Amino acid sequence: KRRRRRTSQRRLSSSNQDCFCFQYYEKAGAVIQEDISEASLIIGVKRPPEEKVYPHKTYAFFSHTIKAQEANMGLLDDLLKKKIRLIDYEKMVDANGYRIVAFGQWAGVAGMINILHGLGLRFLALGHHTPFMHIGMAHNYRNVSQAVQAVRDCGYEISLGLMPKSIGPLTFVFTGTGNVSKGAQDIFNELPCEYVEPHELKEVSESGDMTKVYGTVISRHHHLIRKSDRLYDPLEYEIHPELYTSHFRETVSKYTRQLIGSPSAVITSNGKLTPKFEYIQKLRERRESEQILKKGGMKRVLLLGSGYVSGPVIEYLTRDAGTQVTVASNLLNQAEDMAAKYPNTIAVMLDITRQEGHLESLIKDHDIVISMLPYTFHPQVAKQCIKMKVNMVTASYLSPAMKELQKSAEDAGITIVNEMGLDPGIDHMLAMECIDQAKADGCTVESYSSFCGGLPAPECSDNPLRYKFSWSPYGVLLNTISPAIYLKDNQVISVPPGGALLDVTKPMDFIPGFNLEGFPNRDSTKYAEPYGIESPRTLIRGTLRFRGFSSAMSGFVKLGLINTEPCPLLGHTASPVSWKELLCKQIGLSTSVSSSVFEDAIYERIGRDDFRMQSLRWLGLLSEEPVPHAETILAAVAKHLEAKLSFAKGERDMVIMRNDVGIRHPTGELETKHISLVVYGDPNGYSAMAKTVGYPAAIAVRMVLNGELTTKGLVVPMTKNIYSPVLKRLQEEGLQCITKSTISE
Numbered sequence: 001k002r003r004r005r006r007t008s009q010r011r012l013s014s015s016n017q018d019c020f021c022f023q024y025y026e027k028a029g030a031v032i033q034e035d036i037s038e039a040s041l042i043i044g045v046k047r048p049p050e051e052k053v054y055p056h057k058t059y060a061f062f063s064h065t066i067k068a069q070e071a072n073m074g075l076l077d078d079l080l081k082k083k084i085r086l087i088d089y090e091k092m093v094d095a096n097g098y099r100i101v102a103f104g105q106w107a108g109v110a111g112m113i114n115i116l117h118g119l120g121l122r123f124l125a126l127g128h129h130t131p132f133m134h135i136g137m138a139h140n141y142r143n144v145s146q147a148v149q150a151v152r153d154c155g156y157e158i159s160l161g162l163m164p165k166s167i168g169p170l171t172f173v174f175t176g177t178g179n180v181s182k183g184a185q186d187i188f189n190e191l192p193c194e195y196v197e198p199h200e201l202k203e204v205s206e207s208g209d210m211t212k213v214y215g216t217v218i219s220r221h222h223h224l225i226r227k228s229d230r231l232y233d234p235l236e237y238e239i240h241p242e243l244y245t246s247h248f249r250e251t252v253s254k255y256t257r258q259l260i261g262s263p264s265a266v267i268t269s270n271g272k273l274t275p276k277f278e279y280i281q282k283l284r285e286r287r288e289s290e291q292i293l294k295k296g297g298m299k300r301v302l303l304l305g306s307g308y309v310s311g312p313v314i315e316y317l318t319r320d321a322g323t324q325v326t327v328a329s330n331l332l333n334q335a336e337d338m339a340a341k342y343p344n345t346i347a348v349m350l351d352i353t354r355q356e357g358h359l360e361s362l363i364k365d366h367d368i369v370i371s372m373l374p375y376t377f378h379p380q381v382a383k384q385c386i387k388m389k390v391n392m393v394t395a396s397y398l399s400p401a402m403k404e405l406q407k408s409a410e411d412a413g414i415t416i417v418n419e420m421g422l423d424p425g426i427d428h429m430l431a432m433e434c435i436d437q438a439k440a441d442g443c444t445v446e447s448y449s450s451f452c453g454g455l456p457a458p459e460c461s462d463n464p465l466r467y468k469f470s471w472s473p474y475g476v477l478l479n480t481i482s483p484a485i486y487l488k489d490n491q492v493i494s495v496p497p498g499g500a501l502l503d504v505t506k507p508m509d510f511i512p513g514f515n516l517e518g519f520p521n522r523d524s525t526k527y528a529e530p531y532g533i534e535s536p537r538t539l540i541r542g543t544l545r546f547r548g549f550s551s552a553m554s555g556f557v558k559l560g561l562i563n564t565e566p567c568p569l570l571g572h573t574a575s576p577v578s579w580k581e582l583l584c585k586q587i588g589l590s591t592s593v594s595s596s597v598f599e600d601a602i603y604e605r606i607g608r609d610d611f612r613m614q615s616l617r618w619l620g621l622l623s624e625e626p627v628p629h630a631e632t633i634l635a636a637v638a639k640h641l642e643a644k645l646s647f648a649k650g651e652r653d654m655v656i657m658r659n660d661v662g663i664r665h666p667t668g669e670l671e672t673k674h675i676s677l678v679v680y681g682d683p684n685g686y687s688a689m690a691k692t693v694g695y696p697a698a699i700a701v702r703m704v705l706n707g708e709l710t711t712k713g714l715v716v717p718m719t720k721n722i723y724s725p726v727l728k729r730l731q732e733e734g735l736q737c738i739t740k741s742t743i744s745e
């Protein structure tokens with residue numbers, strides 16, 4: 001209570017710009033406090049700052065969104081994302097449809113005084129001394145009578161003919177007949193004024209009396225006409241505004257100096273626009289489509305996602321002045337920041353989980369779609385591409401859900417390129433180039449091993465995991481609990497899901513200067529057939545990390561932190577939980593245990609391993625820090641670690657790929673080709689991961705657009721017509737591998 005009191009007093013001393021100070025509220029029984037997170041309804045006049053909007057609450061304010069006003073669309077997106085119920089005063093009406101919360105007459109009075117003041121300043125800036133110059137801002141007058149007196153004085157001077165002739169008779173248009181308009185007219189009436197009909201504006205503006213000002217009040221029927229027959233039907237206009245056009249510009253505003261405008265109610269609810277306001281989205285889409293189609297003769301690429309690896313995609317494609325990229329993301333700021341760096345690039349907001357129609361309308365306006373979204377979204381995008389007959393590229397594995405679309409993609413006559421990144425992507429292309437050559441030389445391929453890692457450069461590996469994120473953190477962490485199957489010396493080895501692959505991690509010494517370890521990646525055996533390796537002895541694809549990663553990560557797994565089950569405890573409406581509390585729940589401890597009991601229990605659970613313990617501590621996972629809100633524990637861990645394990649300014653990442661292909665020559669010799677690709681990120685530019693994923697994907701887009709890649713249906717880059725030009729173009733981007741051979745009997 002005492003703390004609250006102090007807070008309110010502090011606020012009281014700084015509230016002298018408010019009309020009503022806090023004492024009045026307190027007198028009326030209000031409890032004053034800074035933290036309003038417990039309120040279920042938050043009311044205000046104008047929009048709250050975006051960072052102060054609490055999710056899942058009901059807010060009431062003037063949002064200025066109902067005409068899809070561009071400046072407030074970011075706010076609307078934020079409210080939808082945070083599942084806020086927005087009540088807008090502008091749309092609160094009584095049973096007869098009349099507004100019940102509105103700016104009243106005084107808004108018009110004050111506004112009109114300010115407008116006349118502004119008019120004086122404007123004319124002065126244009127070099128005209130006018131009677132309006134002596135009218136001050138409304139708040140400079142002690143009361144309305146004083147302000148009215150100033151307006152009358154101005155009117156008196158106008159009636160004496162003191163308005164400059166070069167300006168001509170002044171005309172004022174009042175749009176609307178509501179309270180604000182009436183208040184504005186009350187002030188206007190203090191000038192020597194005459195009201196005319198809208199159609200008389202032309203005449204009075206040209207040859208009216210210079211000792212007067214003219215006004216007109218305009219309603220919809222004065223300027224709206226049906227496009228087909230120039231008539232106005234008020235009922236139809238409400239339902240089909242798109243059938244109407246306005247001649248306001250030609251017949252009204254052209255003859256005016258100054259325009260005075262007056263200016264169910266729930267707009268958003270539960271992450272959606274309510275049915276009555278769904279038109280706002282349509283308005284936005286129409287505007288967006290106009291912008292996308294504005295420049296004729298362009299090849300249009302829709303890039304979905306503006307995350308870690310999207311930058312080089314845009315950079316590569318927009319080198320061609322005839323290509324335009326639309327980058328769409330649920331994080332509009334991220335997309336805007338990215339778009340701002342390139343020519344012919346437009347950013348749009350799209351959340352594909354709740355804007356299926358918007359996705360469709362975007363796809364329809366483009367020649368090709370490239371999905372750099374989390375891979376679970378690709379099938380949804382692919383279905384829309386099939387429906388709209390638009391080609392598509394992804395850098396992701398050809399998942400079972402994508403494979404199901406083979407026939408419909410073929411029937412639609414479209415190309416869907418998959419696995420066009422680094423791993424999968426460049427690994428396949430290097431493998432197939434080597435395997436096809438070996439076969440052409442009459443050799444047999446006996447073994448294939450491919451390991452790849454997206455890593456921090458060694459000098460930036462300064463954390464217990466020796467890892468920093470260069471691509472989707474959720475994906476990186478999820479892969480640690482994936483199952484794996486591989487073939488080693490003719491033995492099939494299966495690794496069950498749930499983190500067991502971290503226990504089969506082996507040191508990798510092919511580049512001895514790097515302290516690497518490797519673990520298997522998914523099902524490697526399924527590549528025997530597409531690679532054309534008939535009876536391989538060894539077939540393994542794997543992931544590289546710096547040594548220590550797997551051990552530290554298996555500590556996370558043992559504590560249940562890599563868990564994809566829904567976790568209501570962390571939901572957006574749930575009270576904040578600390579990492580300590582969450583881990584207590586995970587391992588069945590009371591949340592009130594002492595720190596030492598808690599840490600002892602954790603130590604036991606992670607196999608009494610000091611390095612794992614240190615890692616957990618370093619990453620703040622044993623602390624009282626709050627766990628980010630998320631749907632699952634894994635998503636919360638990903639958010640938390642993303643903040644801790646990100647590249648600082650000036651730091652760089654590194655990609656290492658190593659393919660070893662065992663080739664039996666007809667002579668009986670066994671040659672092993674060692675193909676290595678090592679790429680560093682540019683400290684202040686693209687990461688190595690972004691280049692090695694973004695460029696192959698962009699090259700594939702270019703090939704489809706140019707008609708160099710015309711195969712219909714689902715395509716992977718394992719055939720010469722694809723890998724040959726792509727590898728060549730990657731070399732031109734500086735992505736060059738080194739091949740060495742060793743021979744044994």
Ligand SMILES: NC(=O)c1ccc[n+]([C@@H]2O[C@H](COP(=O)([O-])OP(=O)(O)OC[C@H]3O[C@@H](n4cnc5c(N)ncnc54)[C@H](O)[C@@H]3O)[C@@H](O)[C@H]2O)c1
Pocket residue numbers: 304305306307308309310328329330331334350351352353371372373374375395396419420421422423424425470471472473475693
């Ligand atoms: N083949 C490879 O070598 C390789 C390497 C890295 C990434 N990838 C794949 O490339 C894709 C992009 O990777 P990334 O690291 O840039 O991922 P990221 O997580 O950094 O970016 C994902 C992007 O999608 C946006 N997004 C998320 N949910 C959305 C939604 N509901 N609606 C609209 N936009 C949404 C995000 O805001 C972000 O811009 C992923 O599918 C990833 O698995 C492949």
Ligand SMILES: N[C@@H](CCCCN[C@@H](CCC(=O)O)C(=O)O)C(=O)O
Pocket residue numbers: 375395396397422423424452453454455471475479521542543544
């Ligand atoms: N295996 C390496 C490189 C991974 C590149 C990302 N590949 C993603 C592709 C996922 C997809 O989009 O289908 C992966 O999960 O392996 C490493 O982990 O460092």
